Amino acid sequence: MAVLSRRRRAFTLAGVAALALAASACGSGNDSGSGSSNADKPECAPYAQYKVDKTKHVSIYATIRDAEADKLEQSWKQFEDCTNIKIDYEGSGEFETQIKVRSDGGQPPDIAVFPQPGLLATFAKSNKLKELPAPVKANLDKNWSKDWAKYATVDGKVYGVPMGANVKSLVWYSPGLFKEKGWKVPTTWDEMIKLSDTIAASGIQAWCAGIESGDATGWPATDWIEDVVLRDQGPDVYDQWVAHTIPFNDPKIFSAAERVASILKNPKYVGNPKTIVTTSFQEGGLPVKDKKCGMHRQANFYSNQWPKGTNVGPDGDVYAFYFPAIDPSKGKPVEVGGEFVSAFADRDEVVKVQTYLASGEWANSKAKLGDWISANKSLDVSAVAGTIDKLSVQILQDPATVARFDASDLMPAQVGSKSFWTGMTDWINGTKDTKATLDYIESTWPK
Structure with missing residues (x-):
C-alpha cells in the first residue's frame, strides 16, 4: 500500500x-x-x-x-x-x-x-x-x-x-546520528543486524515502526513480510505465494515471517512491540529525525511525513538506504x-x-x-x-x-486488504504467534 x-x-x-x-x-x-x-x-x-x-x-x-x-x-x-x-x-x-x-x-x-x-x-x-x-x-x-x-x-x-x-525497499536513518556514532550504512542483511545490535547497545532504539492506519491498520507490517519473503526465499517463491500455488502458511513463508519477527517483535530492538500497533503509520518513523531511533523501514513516499523544514538528503536530517539483500549474489530484490x-x-x-x-x-x-x-x-x-x-x-x-509488485496488493481483496492486515495486527500485538497468524490468513483465501 x-x-x-x-x-x-x-x-x-x-x-x-x-x-x-x-x-x-x-x-x-x-x-x-x-x-x-x-x-x-x-x-x-x-x-x-x-x-x-x-x-x-x-x-x-x-x-x-x-x-x-x-x-x-x-x-x-x-x-x-x-x-x-x-x-x-x-x-x-x-x-x-x-x-x-x-x-x-x-x-x-x-x-x-x-x-x-x-x-x-x-x-x-x-x-x-x-x-x-x-x-x-x-x-x-x-x-x-x-x-x-x-x-x-x-x-x-x-x-x-x-x-x-x-519503492518500498528503503530504510530511513539520520545521517547526523550515524556520523556522530561512527555507524556505517549496512550493505548486507548481516551488517544491518549487527548494526541493530550496536544501536540497541548504545541505549537508542534500533528500529521504530507504526502500523495504525484507520481501517487499513496493519498494512505497513505486510510490506515487511513481503520485502523479506523476496529476500529470504527469492522471486520464484514470491510469485508462487502471490498466485497461491503455495499456501500462505507454507514453511517458506513461515521462515520469512520469523525473520521479520526477529526485528519487529524483538523488544531489544523496538521496546514494547505492542506500541507499534497503536502508533500511526505517519508517526512511526519520526523518532529517527529526533535521533531517538536508528532505523525505520518505509517507502520513498514517507518523505512526505517529515515535519516541514526537514532536510532530506545524504547530509541532511534524514535520508534512506536500500533495504539490504540477504544474499547479494542473487541480485537486488526490490518491492x-x-x-x-x-x-x-x-x-x-x-x-x-x-x-x-x-x-x-x-x-x-x-x-x-x-x-x-x-x-x-x-x-x-x-x-x-x-x-x-x-x-x-x-x-x-x-x-x-x-x-x-506489493504482494498484498495483488492478492484477492479478502486477503490482501483484509485478513493479511488484521492478521499482522494481531501478530504484532502478540495475540497470535507466527503459525496461528499464517494459518488464519490461509483460511481466508477464497476457494
Whole structure:
C-alpha cells in the first residue's frame, strides 16, 4: 500500500458524510455555469483537447491525503483552469471499506485511485468499473510497459491506468546520528543486524515502526513480510505465494515471517512491540529525525511525513538506504507499489480527466512538485525532484534490481486488504504467534 501519505487519520464521520454527499452531487455531471475565460489564454493551448464548453465536475476518491493530496491537487490545477473541468478530490484512510459502501449504495466516485490491483479486480469482476476508453488505452499503451498494464487487466480487459509508483525497499536513518556514532550504512542483511545490535547497545532504539492506519491498520507490517519473503526465499517463491500455488502458511513463508519477527517483535530492538500497533503509520518513523531511533523501514513516499523544514538528503536530517539483500549474489530484490486510476463513469469529462492522468504531461507536472515518481515512460527523469526520488529511480533502473509488485496488493481483496492486515495486527500485538497468524490468513483465501 501505496502510497500515499498512503493513509492518514480519516475525517470525522460527519465530515465524511458531508463530503460523500458533495462528491455525489459533483459527480452528477450537471452544468454549473459558463466556462472560464482562462481556457482562452496562451498557456492553455496544450489542454485544448480536454476543454469543455461549460463547467463540469469530476469526483476522484483515493487513499492519498495530507501533503501528498495537496501536491496532487496542485498537479492538475492548470488543467482545471484551462478546461472548465473541476476535479472534486477526496482522500480517505477508509478507502478500502468506503469504496465498496459507496459503490453498493449507488454513489461511487467518478474515478477511484486503487492502491491494490486485487481490489480493483474485485470491482471489475462485479461489472462496476468501465473498461478503458480508446484515448485512455492509447496513453496506457504509449506510456507503460506490459508488466505494469497487466496489473489492471482482468479477464483480458483493461480497467485501469498506473499513476504513481513507489519503492518500498528503503530504510530511513539520520545521517547526523550515524556520523556522530561512527555507524556505517549496512550493505548486507548481516551488517544491518549487527548494526541493530550496536544501536540497541548504545541505549537508542534500533528500529521504530507504526502500523495504525484507520481501517487499513496493519498494512505497513505486510510490506515487511513481503520485502523479506523476496529476500529470504527469492522471486520464484514470491510469485508462487502471490498466485497461491503455495499456501500462505507454507514453511517458506513461515521462515520469512520469523525473520521479520526477529526485528519487529524483538523488544531489544523496538521496546514494547505492542506500541507499534497503536502508533500511526505517519508517526512511526519520526523518532529517527529526533535521533531517538536508528532505523525505520518505509517507502520513498514517507518523505512526505517529515515535519516541514526537514532536510532530506545524504547530509541532511534524514535520508534512506536500500533495504539490504540477504544474499547479494542473487541480485537486488526490490518491492514496488503504485496506484491505478479506474472509472465508475464514462461521461465525456470523466474520460478527459482519465486521459490526462495517463499522459506524460501530467506525470511531468506531478514529478516537478517533488516526492513522487512514476513508471510512466514519458516521464522526464530530469523533472524528478528530491534526493529520495532520485535514489528510488536509480534503484528501479539498476540492472541488478529484481522488482516485484506489493504482494498484498495483488492478492484477492479478502486477503490482501483484509485478513493479511488484521492478521499482522494481531501478530504484532502478540495475540497470535507466527503459525496461528499464517494459518488464519490461509483460511481466508477464497476457494
